[in-house]
Amino acid sequence: MANHKSALKRIRSNEAKRLRNKYQHKTTRNAVRSLRALEDKTEAQAALPKVVAMLDKLAKNNVIHQNKASNLKSKLAKHVAAL
Template sequence: MANHKSAIKRHKQSLQRAVRNRAARTRVKNAIKEVRAAIQNKDKAQATTALSAAASVLAKAAGKGALHWKKAARKVSRLSRAINGIEAA
């Protein structure tokens, strides 16, 4: 454990940040699961609405630094490509 006052504060801040980031990543995973479930059911309308919600969650997580912005963009892109492939299949 840290001994200096500033190091103790930094440690507390890192723990708070870890909790916040974990919550953000959990929200991201749940939003993505919802989109994938709609894709699995071949429900394009539900998948599209779930994707817009998931894109918002991903953008917020990337903005807060819980996720890299390129990873968020990649996930949105791949999910939208999967949704566009529903009618082709």
């Protein structure tokens, strides 16, 4: 058990941030999965900027690495262009 008031606060804030990061990461992974599943090019082109923004936000907040976000964005852009 924590001995300091600040440590207790840190435990609470860490848990809140962990849950927020987990939610955003899972939501983004589902968005990437649904974008890959799309067959219609116009739908995919409309969805791509939203997914890219989600990936950028995760990378900015250090939930995922910047290079991973870049690799995913590149692969998704290739996929949409190939439709």
